[in-house]
Amino acid sequence: MSQAQRCLLIVEDDAGLQRQLRWSFEDYEVIVAGDRAEAIEQIHQRRPAVVLQDLGLPPDENGTAEGFATISDILQEAPHTKIIVATGNGDRDNAVKSIGCGAYDFCSKPLDLDVLRLIVDRAFRVHELEAENRRLRSQSTPTLEGIVGSSEAILEACRLVEKVSPSSATVLLLGETGTGKELFARAIHRLSTRQGKPFVAINCAAIPENLLEAELFGYEKGAYTGAHKQTKGKIELATNGTLLLDEIGDMPMALQSKLLRFFEERVIERIGGRQLIPVDVRIICATHQDLPALIHDGRFREDLFYRVSEVSIRLPPLRERVGDAVPLARHFLEQSASRHGRAVRGFSAKALKIIESHPWRGNVRQLENAINSAVIMADGKQIDLDALRLGTVGSEDVLSLQEVRADAEKRAIQRALTNARGNLSRAATLLGISRPTLYDLLNKYSLKKPGDDL
Numbered sequence: 001m002s003q004a005q006r007c008l009l010i011v012e013d014d015a016g017l018q019r020q021l022r023w024s025f026e027d028y029e030v031i032v033a034g035d036r037a038e039a040i041e042q043i044h045q046r047r048p049a050v051v052l053q054d055l056g057l058p059p060d061e062n063g064t065a066e067g068f069a070t071i072s073d074i075l076q077e078a079p080h081t082k083i084i085v086a087t088g089n090g091d092r093d094n095a096v097k098s099i100g101c102g103a104y105d106f107c108s109k110p111l112d113l114d115v116l117r118l119i120v121d122r123a124f125r126v127h128e129l130e131a132e133n134r135r136l137r138s139q140s141t142p143t144l145e146g147i148v149g150s151s152e153a154i155l156e157a158c159r160l161v162e163k164v165s166p167s168s169a170t171v172l173l174l175g176e177t178g179t180g181k182e183l184f185a186r187a188i189h190r191l192s193t194r195q196g197k198p199f200v201a202i203n204c205a206a207i208p209e210n211l212l213e214a215e216l217f218g219y220e221k222g223a224y225t226g227a228h229k230q231t232k233g234k235i236e237l238a239t240n241g242t243l244l245l246d247e248i249g250d251m252p253m254a255l256q257s258k259l260l261r262f263f264e265e266r267v268i269e270r271i272g273g274r275q276l277i278p279v280d281v282r283i284i285c286a287t288h289q290d291l292p293a294l295i296h297d298g299r300f301r302e303d304l305f306y307r308v309s310e311v312s313i314r315l316p317p318l319r320e321r322v323g324d325a326v327p328l329a330r331h332f333l334e335q336s337a338s339r340h341g342r343a344v345r346g347f348s349a350k351a352l353k354i355i356e357s358h359p360w361r362g363n364v365r366q367l368e369n370a371i372n373s374a375v376i377m378a379d380g381k382q383i384d385l386d387a388l389r390l391g392t393v394g395s396e397d398v399l400s401l402q403e404v405r406a407d408a409e410k411r412a413i414q415r416a417l418t419n420a421r422g423n424l425s426r427a428a429t430l431l432g433i434s435r436p437t438l439y440d441l442l443n444k445y446s447l448k449k450p451g452d453d454l
Contacts, residue, residue, distance in 0.1 A: 006124070007028070007029045007046050007047070007049060007050075008025055008028045008029065008030050008031070008049075008050050008051075008052065008120065008124075009031050009032070009033065009039065009042050009043070009046070009048040009050070009051045010022075010030060010032045010033070010052045010053075011032075011034075011035075011036075011038075011039045011051060011053040011054060011057065012032065012033075012052075012053075012054045012086075013034045013035065013054070013056075013057060013058050013061065014054075018032050021052065024116075025117075025120065028120075028124075031046055034058070035057055036057060036069060036073065039051070039053070039074065040070075040073050040074070040077060043077045043078050043081070047078060048081065049081065049123075049124055049128070050082045050120060050123045050127060051074060051081055051083045052084045052086065052116075052120065053067065053070060053071070053074075053083055053084070053085055053086065054085075054086045055067030055085060055086065055087055055088075055098070057070060067085070067098075068097070068098070068101055071083055071085070071098060071103055072101060072102075073381075075101075075102045076345040076346040076381060076382065077345065079346070080127065080130060080131070082104035082105075082123040082124075082126060082127050083098075083102070083104055084103070084104060084107060084120065085105075085106040085107075086106070086107055086108075086109055086111065087106050087107075087108055087109065088109055091108070104123055104126070105119050105122075105123065107119055144158050144161060144162075144184075144187040145187065145190065146183055146186070146187065147180065147183060147184070148324070148327055148328050149321055149324035149327065149328065150323065150324065151323055151324045153316035153321050153322070154316060157313055157314070157316065160311075160313045161184060161187055161188055161191070161313065162191065164188065164313070165187070165188045165189075165190075165191035165192045166192060166193065167311075168282060169310040169311045170307065170308055170310045171185075171284045171285070171310070171311050171312075171313060172285045172286070172287070172308050172309040172310075172311070172312045172313070173185060173284065173285070173286040173287075173313055173315060174287065174288075174312060174313065174314045175286075175288060175314060175315030175317070175363075176288050176317045176363055177288050177362065177363065178318075178364055178365030178366055179315040179316070179318070179363045179364060180315060180363075180364050180365075181246065181288075182201060182246060182286070184313070184315060185199075185201070185242070185244045185246075185284045186199060188242070188284060189241070189242040189282075189284075192282065194282060197241035197242070198237060198238050198241035198242070199238070199242050199244070200234050200237050200241065200242070200243050200244070201244040201246055202216065202234045202243070202244070202246065203247055204245060204246065204247045204250050204251045205246075205247035205250035209252045209255075212251070212252070212255060213255055213258070213271060214231075214233065214271055216234055216255070217233040217235060217236075217258070217268050217269065217270055217271060218230075218231050218232045218233030218268075218270040218271070219231055219233075219271035219272055220270050220272040221272075222272065223270070223271045223273075224271070224272070227272065230270070231270075235262065235268055235279055236268065236270075238279075239280060240280055241281060242282045242284060243281050243282070243283050243284070244284045244285075245284070245286070245308075246285075246286045246287075247288070247289075248285040248286065248308060249287040249288070249289030249291055249300060250287075250289070253301070256300065256301045256304050257301070259304065260301060260304045260307060262279075263283070263304070263307040263308075264307075266278060266280070267279065283308065285309075292305075317360075317363050318363045318364055318367065319359055319360060325355050325356055325358070325360065325367065326352055326355055326356060328364060328367055328368075329352075329355050329367060329371055332368045332371040332372065333345075333347070333371055333383065336371055336372045336376075340375055340376060342375050342376070343381055344378045344380075344383060345381050345382070346382050346383070347383045347384075348382050348383065348384040348385070350385050351383050351385055351388055354385065354388065355388075358390055370389075370390065371383070373387075373389070374387040374389070375387075377389070406445070409441065409445070410445045410447065412431065413427070413431065413441055413442070413445070413447060416428075416431050424438060424449070
C-alpha cells in the first residue's frame with residue numbers, strides 16, 4: 001500500500017478512546033479529529049483511505065445530526081473513502097441510515113477491537129482493490145483527450161478516430177445535436193500529422209446563404225459592395241491544417257457544386273477573382289441529418305456525399321452511452337464550480353439517479369448546460385433535484401439490475417428465435433444454452449413458443 005492508502009482517520013471526541021484506537025492500529029498511520037471541521041481538514045491534507053467515525057460529535061454529542069453531516073462532507077470531498085461508523089449498541093436504525101448515506105460499514109459500541117480490526121483491514125483492502133481497478137480501467141479503455149466516458153459505444157467511436165486520424169482521409173462525423181462532433185473533429189486534428197497547424201471550423205447552418213460562399217472561399221477587393229479589401233476564406237485560412245464543415249447537410253445546393261469542384265481539384269477562386277489558388281487542407285464534415293434521405297429528396301448531391309464520406313464515424317447519443325452520464329456530470333461540475341468560483345462539490349443521491357435516468361435529448365450539450373445552471377442555482381455544497389430542475393425521479397425510471405437483466409434476456413431470446421426462424425434447437429445454439437434451458441426461459445418470461453398459435 002502507498003502511504004495514503006495506509007492512513008486511517010479516527011473521528012472521535014473522547015481522548016481516551018482516541019488513545020486506545022491509536023494503540024490498536026499501530027501498524028497503520030493513525031490521525032485523529034475531534035469534530036467535523038478537523039475531520040474535513042484532515043481529509044484535505046492527508047486523503048486517508050479509511051475513516052472510523054463516531055456518530056455523536058460536538059456540538060451534538062448526544063445526537064447524530066453532526067455525525068451524519070460529517071459523513072456527507074467527507075464523501076463529497078473524497079468519494080472513494082471507506083467510512084466505518086461507530087453506533088450505539090442496538091442502534092440498528094442509525095446503522096442502516098449511515099449505510100444509506102454512503103458509509104462502508106458500521107460497528108456497535110462498546111467496540112470489540114478484534115472485530116473492528118477485521119472490518120478496518122477489510123476496508124483498506126477493498127479501497128486498494130478499487131483503486132487498482134480504476135487504474136487498470138483507465139489504462140485498458142483510454143478515451144481521447146477532452147472526451148469523458150468509458151461506455152463501449154463511446155470507446156468504439158474513439159477507436160475509429162485513432163485509426164483514421166493519421167491518414168489523409170476525409171471524415172464524416174454523424175450524430176445528433178450535442179453529441180460532441182466538433183470535439184471529435186479537434187481530436188482527429190490533434191492525432192494527425194497536421195497537429196500544430198490551423199484548425200478552422202465553420203457552421204454551414206449558422207451563416208446566411210448569401211454570405212456562406214464568401215466565408216468559405218473569400219473575396220477580392222471590390223468584388224461587391226462593402227468588399228473594401230482582399231479577404232481570405234475559411235478554406236484558405238486552414239491551409240496545411242484541418243477544416244471542419246459543420247452541419248454540411250444544410251449547405252445550399254449551388255454552393256455544394258462549388259465545394260465539389262474544390263474536392264476534385266483542390267483549388268479555389270475567391271469571389272471576384274480569376275486566380276486559381278491551390279490549397280492543401282484536410283476536410284472533416286459533420287451533420288446531424290440523414291444525408292441519404294436528403295439525396296433522395298434532391299437536397300444533397302450524391303457525388304458530394306461520396307467525396308465527404310471516405311470514412312464515416314457515428315457518434316452515439318448520450319442515452320446509448322450506458323454509465324457515462326454521471327462521470328460526465330461530475331466532470332462538468334468540476335469545470336463549472338471552478339469557472340464560477342462556487343464551492344459545489346457533489347450531487348445528492350436523488351440527483352445522481354435522475355442524471356442516470358434522464359433521456360438527455362440534447363445529449364452531452366444539454367447535460368453540460370444543466371450542470372452549469374445547477375452549480376449557479378445550488379444553495380449548498382451539493383447539487384440536488386431543485387438545482388437541476390429536471391423534474392423528479394419516477395419509479396419507472398430507476399430499474400433494478402434484476403429488471404435490466406430480465407429485459408435483456410427476453411430481447412436476446414426473441415432475437416435468437418427470429419434469426420433461427422422458430423427452430424428451438426438452433427435458437428438455443430445461438431444463445432449458447434441447452435434446449436431445456438431455453439424452454440425454461442420461455443416459460444419464465446411467458447414468451448410464445450413456436451407452434452403455440454397453430
